[in-house]
Amino acid sequence: MFARFPAVTPMKPKPMSSPVIPDAAARETPAAPDSLRPYVTLLKPRIMGLVVFTGLLGIVMAPDAIHPVLGIVVILCIAASAGGAAAMNMWYDRDIDAVMERTKHRPIPSGVVPASSALAMAVVLIGGSAAMLGLYVSWSAAGLLLFSALFYGWFYTMVLKRRTAQNIVIGGAAGAFPPVIAWLAVTGDITLFPLVLFAIVFLWTPIHFWALAIYCKDDYALANVPMYPNVYGNRRTVRAMTAYGIATVVATLIPPLLAPSLGVIYLGLAILANAHLLRLTARLWRAMAQDATPDHPAPATIHAARKLFLFTISYLFIVLFAMMLDHQLALGAWI
Numbered sequence: 001m002f003a004r005f006p007a008v009t010p011m012k013p014k015p016m017s018s019p020v021i022p023d024a025a026a027r028e029t030p031a032a033p034d035s036l037r038p039y040v041t042l043l044k045p046r047i048m049g050l051v052v053f054t055g056l057l058g059i060v061m062a063p064d065a066i067h068p069v070l071g072i073v074v075i076l077c078i079a080a081s082a083g084g085a086a087a088m089n090m091w092y093d094r095d096i097d098a099v100m101e102r103t104k105h106r107p108i109p110s111g112v113v114p115a116s117s118a119l120a121m122a123v124v125l126i127g128g129s130a131a132m133l134g135l136y137v138s139w140s141a142a143g144l145l146l147f148s149a150l151f152y153g154w155f156y157t158m159v160l161k162r163r164t165a166q167n168i169v170i171g172g173a174a175g176a177f178p179p180v181i182a183w184l185a186v187t188g189d190i191t192l193f194p195l196v197l198f199a200i201v202f203l204w205t206p207i208h209f210w211a212l213a214i215y216c217k218d219d220y221a222l223a224n225v226p227m228y229p230n231v232y233g234n235r236r237t238v239r240a241m242t243a244y245g246i247a248t249v250v251a252t253l254i255p256p257l258l259a260p261s262l263g264v265i266y267l268g269l270a271i272l273a274n275a276h277l278l279r280l281t282a283r284l285w286r287a288m289a290q291d292a293t294p295d296h297p298a299p300a301t302i303h304a305a306r307k308l309f310l311f312t313i314s315y316l317f318i319v320l321f322a323m324m325l326d327h328q329l330a331l332g333a334w335i
Contacts, residue, residue, distance in 0.1 A: 038107035042090050042118055043083030043125075050313075051082040051178050053320065054201060058182030058194060060324050061259065066186045070137055074185045077133040077142075078178050081149045084125030085174070088153030091118040093161075096223035102216055122153065133185065141185035148177035162224070165231040168213075172205030173198075193258045196251065203248040204316055207241050207277075211284075211309035214238075215302045217295075233295050238284055245281050249274040252319050261330035262323060269322035273315050280308040 156171030
């Protein structure tokens with residue numbers, strides 16, 4: 001499966017000491033060593049927010065009802081498991097995080113959180129959340145929750161990320177599981193609709209991360225991580241992103257065919273979001289076409305890639321919130 005891609009020799013972990021600045025995207029105020037903030041950073045709270053939102057979507061869209069207290073348990077377990085997987089990711093990636101500008105100030109490479117503490121927290125959160133979900137709600141949902149956490153924390157982080165340019169494509173499945181887990185916890189089975197929700201998140205993932213990888217290309221090269229732009233170049237990456245973008249648009253048009261509660265509100269907002277997604281992708285194409293050296297993009301290309309990356313975050317929330325809103329209004333739940 002991975003024979004086409006260049007092998008990458010994992011780097012030996014090298015804990016480093018540097019000023020404490022939380023995860024790259026935010027650049028917040030440095031946290032004191034005895035603060036809980038570094039431990040919260042290990043959970044990747046922004047990703048956790050997306051995971052919680054998609055899990056809530058699975059509960060809302062499920063045809064059966066669940067007791068509110070059990071619904072909260074499902075969401076908390078999904079959040080804790082995702083946080084544990086993120087902590088496992090940061091524990092293993094502490095060596096490459098230490099050399100990448102975007103990640104070198106994370107808690108472990110900056111010396112604020114011991115690697116052993118991060119691993120212990122990961123194990124407790126992943127194991128504890130699966131046990132709680134099984135004991136209080138559903139063992140089948142708990143099994144899928146445990147699988148998704150290990151898929152990200154072990155398979156993506158330790159097997160895929162440093163060995164194949166398809167790391168994000170395959171590993172993106174981990175982030176697509178929460179609505180399926182929640183649906184399974186509520187109904188006890190998996191039907192076509194949660195699989196469509198899975199497909200939307202799965203197909204969206206390469207657009208989101210490859211846009212980031214284009215303007216962080218030097219960072220990944222420095223860490224010897226075979227991200228798609230580093231292996232195949234920016235132009236081929238944008239072609240692949242366009243294909244995934246079109247597939248994502250098609251996937252977002254399927255839910256109304258399966259759920260009678262979805263109509264004008266969902267379709268209207270989804271079409272607007274899809275149009276802007278394709279517009280920003282086309283803008284990235286145009287900017288890159290003017291680059292004299294495409295694999296060393298000009299500022300205009302960097303700017304276009306950054307704008308696309310930032311919108312992809314809003315895009316998923318817009319589409320999925322529109323789905324919940326339309327569904328709830330059709331049922332009269334919010335009237």
